[in-house]
Amino acid sequence: MSVLVYINTLNGKIAKNAMEAVQYGSKIGATTVVTNGAIGESELATLGNAGASKVLVNRVLTSNDPAQTTRLIKAAAESVSANTIVFSQDITGKAVAPRVSAALKAGLASGAIALPDADGTVKVNVFSGKAFGKVKINSAIKVIALTPNSVGVEEESGVASVEEFSADLGNASYTVKEVKKQEGDILLPEAELVVSAGRGLKGPENWGIVEDLAESLGAATACSRPVADIGWRPHHEHVGQTGVAIRPNLYIAAGISGAIQHLAGVNGSKVIVVINTDPEAPFFKAADYGIVGDAFEVLPKLTAEIQKLKAQN
Amino acid sequence: MKLLVCISKAPDTTSKIEFTDNDTKFNESGVQYIVNPYDEWYALVRALELKEQNGGSVTTITVGTATDDSIIRKALAIGADNAVRIDSEAGDAYYTAFQIAEYAKSNGFDIVITGKETINYNGSQVGGMIAELLDQPFISLATNLEMDGTTATINIEMVGGVEVVELDTPFVVSAAKGMAEQRIPNMRGIMAARTKPLEVLPAAPCDALVSFEAYELPPAKSDCKYVDPENMAELVDLLHNEAKVI
Ligand SMILES: Cc1cc2nc3c(=O)[nH]c(=O)nc-3n(C[C@H](O)[C@H](O)[C@H](O)COP(=O)(O)OP(=O)(O)OC[C@H]3O[C@@H](n4cnc5c(N)ncnc54)[C@H](O)[C@@H]3O)c2cc1C
Numbered sequence: 413m414s415v416l417v418y419i420n421t422l423n424g425k426i427a428k429n430a431m432e433a434v435q436y437g438s439k440i441g442a443t444t445v446v447t448n449g450a451i452g453e454s455e456l457a458t459l460g461n462a463g464a465s466k467v468l469v470n471r472v473l474t475s476n477d478p479a480q481t482t483r484l485i486k487a488a489a490e491s492v493s494a495n496t497i498v499f500s501q502d503i504t505g506k507a508v509a510p511r512v513s514a515a516l517k518a519g520l521a522s523g524a525i526a527l528p529d530a531d532g533t534v535k536v537n538v539f540s541g542k543a544f545g546k547v548k549i550n551s552a553i554k555v556i557a558l559t560p561n562s563v564g565v566e567e568e569s570g571v572a573s574v575e576e577f578s579a580d581l582g583n584a585s586y587t588v589k590e591v592k593k594q595e596g597d598i599l600l601p602e603a604e605l606v607v608s609a610g611r612g613l614k615g616p617e618n619w620g621i622v623e624d625l626a627e628s629l630g631a632a633t634a635c636s637r638p639v640a641d642i643g644w645r646p647h648h649e650h651v652g653q654t655g656v657a658i659r660p661n662l663y664i665a666a667g668i669s670g671a672i673q674h675l676a677g678v679n680g681s682k683v684i685v686v687i688n689t690d691p692e693a694p695f696f697k698a699a700d701y702g703i704v705g706d707a708f709e710v711l712p713k714l715t716a717e718i719q720k721l722k723a724q725n
Numbered sequence: 726m727k728l729l730v731c732i733s734k735a736p737d738t739t740s741k742i743e744f745t746d747n748d749t750k751f752n753e754s755g756v757q758y759i760v761n762p763y764d765e766w767y768a769l770v771r772a773l774e775l776k777e778q779n780g781g782s783v784t785t786i787t788v789g790t791a792t793d794d795s796i797i798r799k800a801l802a803i804g805a806d807n808a809v810r811i812d813s814e815a816g817d818a819y820y821t822a823f824q825i826a827e828y829a830k831s832n833g834f835d836i837v838i839t840g841k842e843t844i845n846y847n848g849s850q851v852g853g854m855i856a857e858l859l860d861q862p863f864i865s866l867a868t869n870l871e872m873d874g875t876t877a878t879i880n881i882e883m884v885g886g887v888e889v890v891e892l893d894t895p896f897v898v899s900a901a902k903g904m905a906e907q908r909i910p911n912m913r914g915i916m917a918a919r920t921k922p923l924e925v926l927p928a929a930p931c932d933a934l935v936s937f938e939a940y941e942l943p944p945a946k947s948d949c950k951y952v953d954p955e956n957m958a959e960l961v962d963l964l965h966n967e968a969k970v971i
Contacts, residue, residue, distance in 0.1 A: 423885055476883060478853065478863045501849075503884050506842075507865030510853030514819065519934030522848045533938055540844050542742045546939045550932075585862030586892035589878070593886040605971065629971060640902075647868070647902045648882065653738055653844050654762050655902065662970040673738045676844075679943065683968045685960070686949070696949050701963060705954025713957040718971070721961050 413441025416494035417464070418485050420504040421456075422449040422476065429500040429560035429602045431462045436558050437498040438463025439527055446488040446577065448473040448481070453574045460570030466492075468577035475588055476504060480581040482511040487579035489516065494553065501557035502601060509557045518553035525562040525659075525680075540653040540676035560602045561659045562680075600649065603632035606660045606681075608651060610636035610674075612667020612688065612707055616644035621711040622666065628718040634658070636668050652677035664714075666707040670695020687711070726781030726872070726894075728772040729834040730805065731825055731851060734789065734796045735761040735844045744940045751845075751940070760796045763840025765803065766907040767900035772838050773804045774905060775872055781835075782806045786828060788813055788821045794923065801918035802910035808921070813928035818846070822854030823931040829859060835875070835894040841866055841901040849899070856897035864896060868903035 417437040419430035437443040445459050448470040456467045468488050473480055485508070489497055497512060499505035501523055513520035521534040525544070528534050533546040534556055549555075600606065607626040613619065619633075626633045633649060640650035651658055653673040659680035666687040668674060675698050678684070686699035687710050696702045703710055736742075736756045743752040760769075772783045785800045787793050788811045797808045811824040829837055837859075839852035849865070856863030868887065869880035881888045882901060910918075952960045964971045 420884060427884070476881075476888065478865060479856075482857065503866060503882055506849040507853060507863065510818070510822075510848075510850040511857040511863060513850070513934070514822065514854040514857035517819075517934065520818070520848075520850055521935060522850055538846055538937075538940065539736075539742045540847055542943075543744070544941050544943070545846075545937045546941075548936050548938045549934065550936065551934050585896070586864070586879075586890040588888055588890050590889040591883070591886060592889070599885055650902065654766075657847070662964065662968075676738075683964070683970045685964070698946055699949040700946070700968065701960060702949040702951045703954050703960065704951065710954050710957065713955075714960065717957040717961040720958075721965060721971070 413496065414492050414494050415441040415443045415496045415498060416485070416489050416492055417443055417445050417498040418508065419445055419447050419500070420476070420502070421447045421451045422474070424449070424451060426451070426455065426459065427602065428565070429502055431565045432560065432563055433498050433500040433558050434459055434462040434464050435565050436527065436563055437496070440496055444468060444488070444492045444494070445572070446470070446485055448484060450474075456574045457571050460572035461567045462565060463568060463570065464572040467572045467574045469574060470577050470579060472578065473581055475584065476507070477585050478507040478511055479585045481508045482515055483581050484579045485512050486515055488577060489553070497553065497555045499555070499557040501559050505557045509555055513555045516553050517551060518555050519549035519551045520555040520557065521547040521549055522557040524556050524558045527563070537657070537680070541657055541680050542676050559659065561604065594648065598630065598632040600632045600634055600651070601656055601658060603658070604661045605629050605631035606634050606658060606662070607631045607664045608634035608636070608668060609639070609666045609707070610668030611638050618708070619645070621708065621715070625664070625711050625715045625718070628715045628722065636674055665695060666711055668695060669693050670698060726775060726779045726836070727834045728775060728781060728783045729829055729837045730764070730769050730772045730783060730785045730800070731837065731839040732764045732769065732785045732787045732797065732800050733761040733840070733843050734758040734793050738762070738844065742942070748939050748941060758796055760799050761840055761843045763842060763900060765800065767902065767904040768838040768840045769800055769803060769805065770905035770908050771870055771900060773908070775870070779872055784809060786811070786825055788824045788928070789815055797923060798918045799910065801921045801923070802914040803908050804914060806921065808923045810923060810925050811928050812925050816931070817933040817935045818848050818850035819854055819934045820931050822851045822858060824928055825851070826855045826858035827929045828926070829855070837897045839897070839899045841899050852897055852899035859897065862892055862896040864890070864898040866901040867898050868901050870898065870904060
């Protein structure tokens with residue numbers, strides 16, 4: 413088995429979901445990583461810790477252009493005779509994996525949450541996390557896009573060989589006019605800890621207590637749909653069936669009722685804590701730990717206790 | 726400006742998700758189908774706004790059977806000019822993309838717009854595949870799209886931010902939240918939709934690349950453990966020592 417894993421390293425680091433994809437690939441077969449950007453050779457060699465044996469790096473492609481990235485991956489897949497190509501199902505994976513699939517006529521299982529079964533089927537998220545499907549890929553080359561945070565990374569020690577890799581990239585699809593960086597450095601789709609709040613917070617001016625808790629934990633912040641719709645919080649924080657689907661280790665929801673469309677995007681979380689004044693709120697049925705109480709009182713108390721715990725460790 | 730909007734059906738967001746035939750089929754009994762929210766709220770509405778600003782036409786395309794006609798009429802009621810249905814049971818994403826690309830090739834569109842993903846398969850696959858099959862640029866997860874003549878300026882969701890890009894038509898774009906606001910069809914729209922053209926075309930031969938063999942539901946949650954709101958030390962202890970997530 414020859415496995416090719418594409419990772420996006422354009423922002424200068426190797427993200428956790430990239431490590432996950434590499435390790436996932438290495439459990440299927442001998443893994444080569446293909447990437448582009450400016451990360452140094454010694455750092456790329458650390459991908460060996462996630463099981464990669466070789467890294468192909470292209471220094472020419474410095475944008476996220478899906479058509480050019482597809483050509484790069486196609487050339488790399490040919491050079492290592494890959495029979496499985498793995499992506500992380502992140503923003504780049506969503507843009508590029510389908511193009512690669514169509515270019516190679518290779519079936520794509522997107523949203524994978526586990527390694528392929530003995531019969532080759534891949535378990536994926538469907539119905540916005542309300543169910544799982546078993547996908548059989550009928551083509552010789554298989555493409556798998558892995559949901560971030562669904563498999564852990566156990567670091568081994570290994571060193572990957574790093575080679576410069578050139579490919580005919582063709583024309584750029586567009587010119588990049590501007591890049592606006594998002595504030596805060598914990599990205600919601602790949603966050604392990606998430607603090608989320610809903611309409612129960614009453615107004616955007618009250619989000620300080622949510623942000624304080626998130627900061628004490630090192631968590632990302634999220635919100636329910638109406639909160640993003642009325643503009644209390646940015647759209648990229650909206651989680652649920654029509655927002656971002658997440659699978660953190662811990663999801664803390666304050667002042668969110670737990671409507672079915674909200675649950676769809678968050679019920680893959682390992683542990684759910686619900687804080688709500690209404691003991692009948694539907695969210696308690698999906699919770700591991702419940703606090704029937706006022707978020708305005710509970711959140712600051714929780715933050716203080718987290719700070720105590722952090723001070724001890 | 727000729728715009729093609731890809732419309733898929735999806736089960737209503739409150740549908741009970743169950744499976745039949747040994748967990749190989751989605752149980753459709755009692756399920757109401759709606760236009761997939763991303764297709765309706767963002768892709769279709771932005772296409773209508775672009776037509777209103779620049780002239781042109783908005784065609785919708787759906788790969789599906791006659792049972793899809795009601796959701797297609799809904800898209801027409803919201804304001805699309807005409808609709809095309811490729812008459813076929815839905816195959817996989819590649820099959821769907823192939824049908825749409827074949828139609829787009831022979832009819833020439835400036836922009837093909839899809840929703841970010843469907844809420845039942847969540848694949849985010851069809852748009853990128855259409856672009857590859859048409860050999861056109863693909864803009865994935867656009868949150869804003871402005872046209873000036875044949876030049877588009879588009880905001881793209883990126884890892885850790887937003888990228889603003891510029892390109893000329895033709896291209897394929899998938900629409901995410903932010904592109905437009907939901908429109909509720911009015912009575913006049915609903916009446917007009919009844920007589921708008923809905924062309925039914927045969928599918929082109931194409932083999933699906935993947936198949937769904939079976940489905941399963943997540944394991945039931947164990948009971949919720951309640952913690953006294955005055956005792957957050959206990960919650961922190963449970964999260965630290967029992968759940969081991971912090
Ligand atoms: C097609 C469709 C798609 C949708 N997609 C999504 C989606 O992706 N994501 C999503 O979130 N929603 C989605 N929705 C909306 C969803 O149905 C709910 O309306 C929404 O999730 C409710 O948001 P909320 O819980 O913040 O607000 P509410 O339902 O208003 O709930 C507020 C909660 O706060 C509690 N509360 C009030 N004061 C306090 C306090 N001081 N302390 C603690 N608790 C308090 C209340 O008891 C209540 O439970 C969708 C709806 C439709 C129709």
